[in-house]
Amino acid sequence: MTQPFASLTAFRGLLADMPGMDRQAADDAASHNGQLTKPPASLGRLEELAIWYRGWRGGQRAEITAPQVIVFAGNHGVASRGVSAFPAEVTGQMVMNFQAGGAAVNQLARNAGAAMTVVPLDLDRPTADFTQEPALSEEDLCAALTAGWQAVDAAADLLVVGEMGIANTTSAAAIACALLGGDAADWTGRGTGVDDAALALKTEVVREGVARHGGQGDGLETLRRLGGRELAGMAGAMARARSLRIPVILDGFICCAAALCLQKTEGGALDHAVAGHLSTENGHARLLEAMGKTPLLQLGLRLGEASGATLAIPVLKGALACHAGMATFAQAGVSDG
Numbered sequence: 001m002t003q004p005f006a007s008l009t010a011f012r013g014l015l016a017d018m019p020g021m022d023r024q025a026a027d028d029a030a031s032h033n034g035q036l037t038k039p040p041a042s043l044g045r046l047e048e049l050a051i052w053y054r055g056w057r058g059g060q061r062a063e064i065t066a067p068q069v070i071v072f073a074g075n076h077g078v079a080s081r082g083v084s085a086f087p088a089e090v091t092g093q094m095v096m097n098f099q100a101g102g103a104a105v106n107q108l109a110r111n112a113g114a115a116m117t118v119v120p121l122d123l124d125r126p127t128a129d130f131t132q133e134p135a136l137s138e139e140d141l142c143a144a145l146t147a148g149w150q151a152v153d154a155a156a157d158l159l160v161v162g163e164m165g166i167a168n169t170t171s172a173a174a175i176a177c178a179l180l181g182g183d184a185a186d187w188t189g190r191g192t193g194v195d196d197a198a199l200a201l202k203t204e205v206v207r208e209g210v211a212r213h214g215g216q217g218d219g220l221e222t223l224r225r226l227g228g229r230e231l232a233g234m235a236g237a238m239a240r241a242r243s244l245r246i247p248v249i250l251d252g253f254i255c256c257a258a259a260l261c262l263q264k265t266e267g268g269a270l271d272h273a274v275a276g277h278l279s280t281e282n283g284h285a286r287l288l289e290a291m292g293k294t295p296l297l298q299l300g301l302r303l304g305e306a307s308g309a310t311l312a313i314p315v316l317k318g319a320l321a322c323h324a325g326m327a328t329f330a331q332a333g334v335s336d337g
């Protein structure tokens with residue numbers, strides 16, 4: 001594939017010029033939904049999801065048969081500050097586990113009938129410690145955005161992105177704090193399960209990062225300064241999905257922090273995405289609220305790897321199955337009240 005964009009400025013230009021929802025398709029879907037054999041609104045959020053999905057796909061198509069799950073992996077310089085309960089080597093070890101089919105998301109992707117891809121991004125080249133300097137150069141950010149863009153299968157009809165990267169809840173907290181304000185403690189959580197002392201240190205690291213890099217540019221510049229390659233990979237894939245009119249399900253705190261960077265760069269950049277679940281990571285509820293997204297599931301997950309969003313694929317499939325397969329009142333000869 002040819003290079004989709006040569007600079008961050010070119011990527012910003014693409015974001016500003018993305019397709020919107022097909023209003024006619026959404027109106028047709030709403031009208032069809034109103035004729036199905038059920039009391040009005042009795043399928044709750046499933047009805048809204050089906051209309052939203054058809055609006056993004058356009059035309060008459062109303063089934064999900066080719067969902068894609070992509071897990072991006074990257075390493076973080078800030079891991080050396082002791083902000084995670086696990087060592088940085090676990091990122092690469094888990095990549096091998098994903099490749100061997102042994103991680104949670106492998107099982108959930110199979111359960112959802114989704115194809116799964118793992119994309120390790122320069123694992124032997126961690127980002128810089130953002131308390132000292134920007135995490136990524138513009139060149140490195142562009143390379144990771146490009147890897148994300150190119151990982152999307154143009155034939156997919158639903159995209160889920162997730163991540164693996166020891167210390168990336170620190171990065172996500174710093175991004176959320178820098179872009180949405182508030183205190184570092186509002187956004188910093190236990191991640192893989194740090195104890196009280198490590199949580200206090202982690203909060204201080206987030207505070208230092210935000211003091212150094214906050215208020216300096218848009219969402220993409222914040223992604224460069226406080227993010228990581230796997231967050232950029234997710235952002236690039238979400239943007240590519242938008243250009244292909246492929247709807248997206250967002251995962252937990254880290255995925256949503258990457259998505260926030262797009263939304264803060266271009267207001268409507270996430271209109272093609274729904275929130276898959278509410279993570280128990282501190283800050284996720286607040287982050288979703290700021291992004292205007294209501295999660296589909298709340299199961300107490302705090303794993304990442306696209307697990308929560310992958311679990312939500314069957315919910316969206318169910319919404320479309322009802323929308324496409326149910327009889328109308330006229331077809332079934334049922335009185336419509």
Ligand SMILES: Cc1cc2ncn([C@H]3O[C@H](COP(=O)(O)O)[C@@H](O)[C@H]3O)c2cc1C
Nearest residue numbers: 084086163164165166167168169191192304
């Ligand atoms: C075995 C293992 C599997 C994982 N799968 C996802 N994560 C999750 O934990 C990490 C973030 O937490 P923190 O910021 O505390 O390091 C990310 O890699 C995330 O995807 C995992 C973590 C571990 C240890």
Ligand SMILES: O=C(O)c1cccnc1
Nearest residue numbers: 252253279281302303304
């Ligand atoms: O919400 C998440 O995605 C999350 C939370 C904790 C650790 N890893 C991921």
